[in-house]
Amino acid sequence: MLPDLKRTRVGEKRFRGLRLIHTHLKAEPLSKEDLTDLALLRLDLVASIDVLEDGLPGNIRCAHLIPQNSDSSSWNFLEPIHPSRLDVNFLEVIKSLEEEFARHGDGRKAGDKRERGILVSVTRGNLREAEESLEELKELAYSSGVFVVDSVVQRVKEINPKFFIGRGKLNELVIRCMQHEADLFIFDQNLSAAQIKSITDYTDMKVIDRAQLILDIFAQRAHSRDGKIQVELAQLKYMLPRLVGKGVEMSQLMGGIGGRGPGETKLEVDRRKAKERINHLEKQIKHLSQERFQRRSLRKKKGVPIISIIGYTNAGKSTLLNNLTKSQVFVEDKLFATLDPSSRRLKFPRDREVIITDTVGFIRDLPDDLINAFKATLEELEDADLLLHVVDISSPYFEKHIKAVDKILEELKLDNIPALLVFNKEDRISKEEAANICNLHNAISISAIKQETFYRLLKRIEEVLWEENSNSSIAHQPLVTD
Secondary structure (H helix, E strand, C coil): CCCCCCCCCCCCCCCCCCEEEEEECCCCCCCHHHHHHHHHCCCCEEEEEEECCCCCEEEEEEEEECCCCCCCCCEEECCCECHHHCCCCHHHHHHHHHHHHHHHCCCCCCCCCCCEEEEEEEECCCHHHHHHHHHHHHHHHHHHCCEEEEEEEEECCCCECCCECCHHHHHHHHHHHHHHCCCEEEECCCCCHHHHHHHHHHHCCEEEEHHHHHHHHHHHHCCCHHHHHHHHHHHHHHHHHHCCCCHHHHCCCCCCCCCCCHHHHHHHHHHHHHHHHHHHHHHHHHHHHHHHHHHHHHHHHHCCCEEEEEEECCCCHHHHHHHHHCCCCCCCCCCCCCCCCEEEEEEECCCEEEEEEECCCECCCCCHHHHHHCHHHHHHHHHCCEEEEEEECCCCCHHHHHHHHHHHHHHCCCCCCCEEEEEECHHHCCHHHHHHHHHHHCCEECCCCCHHHCHHHHHHHHHHHHCCCCCCCHHHCCCEEC
8 A cells, every 4th residue: 555645746846756666466567556656646667576476576567657759658668677687777767757858848937937737628518519618718728827738628428426537537637747747727617526626636736617717817807896896706606615624624633423523613614704705795796786777877867878898708899999989998819808897988970979888708608606796797788778799700619609698698688688790800801701791690890900990880880779871971970989
């Protein structure tokens, strides 16, 4: 039996500095369990010595991990040899191995403190769809500040209830972590608290799922009081069911029957504090919601139409708002760059004006806690006279993005508000292709970075809001903003 080596990472050194030597009684080769221990415990080398019938040693068999290579092999086996003839300087071998790992890995640049992650997706369905979703997860990881070093998709007949992913594939992932100097696994699917704990205990790696990654991005991007409260509320609701005791680690005595003590009390205290904080935040959100309702009522009294820009995350909504109104809303080519809503006034010819509002981007499989937390912010959409549904026409998945946004609007019971489909980034595809897609979807195409493409959009807005005929002069008059 191996002792508990307390699987702790050893900094930049990939190996622990330990070699495992044990006996085999039937002259069998190194087993799968031997190789698994080699990877999971980050051993320098594992060796087995055959024991002959007379008790004397037979051959010794050795194996060690190797960097990524064209053969996709993970370990190297030395030729079996009698221990008396073994002439290998293992310290030199390990030193050379670590140098090889450093050369073949992605390498961590000096001063680069970003976490390095491996993306993992497990599916019972279509492999192509899983790969598409993994591409989006990669963008989410980039937005969160994670450097993605590798990604893995596994198609299974049945989901492993304990590890979610197959145990054999999990062993492979541990080796990939060593080869790429990775710090964490990011799963594309949402994991249970028990699954996260099982994977963490088995691999000694940090594990997060898709929901946790999105929550992290929101926590980084929330700047307004509304946004910060909503993110904290979503995080608490996500973490509450995951507050579980761990026996001896939460008690000075022990866990389980006959040992329930301070640990259980601490757990209940943590849960009670979390619930109290959730109640407090929900009251604050309700109060802020009332304030927003009063502001919206004032707008209604003035009779100023309200336009809300919605769409999939990173579709170009904030860029469109900036160039429509000559404002300086924060823009970045990342998912969820905009989290806090922004409103601007837009003046049309004939002394007409509207309030145009940018909103948080949508995404498929958005965690329920986030949707519920941001319902208060999305209440702004209820009073909109027109929704501008902005879509990135250059994305190969734009049709799925449209469906994802429509689904969320339906869940929020906002699908009865007039909507105008606007395809953005038309400059990234041919004019003929853009025209065909617009005809198919009864939409308008623009480039949010080119104001000269806005005339069709502004003309259509006039027609919807003020029932103008098609000979509107919007295309021939200067746009006034403030």
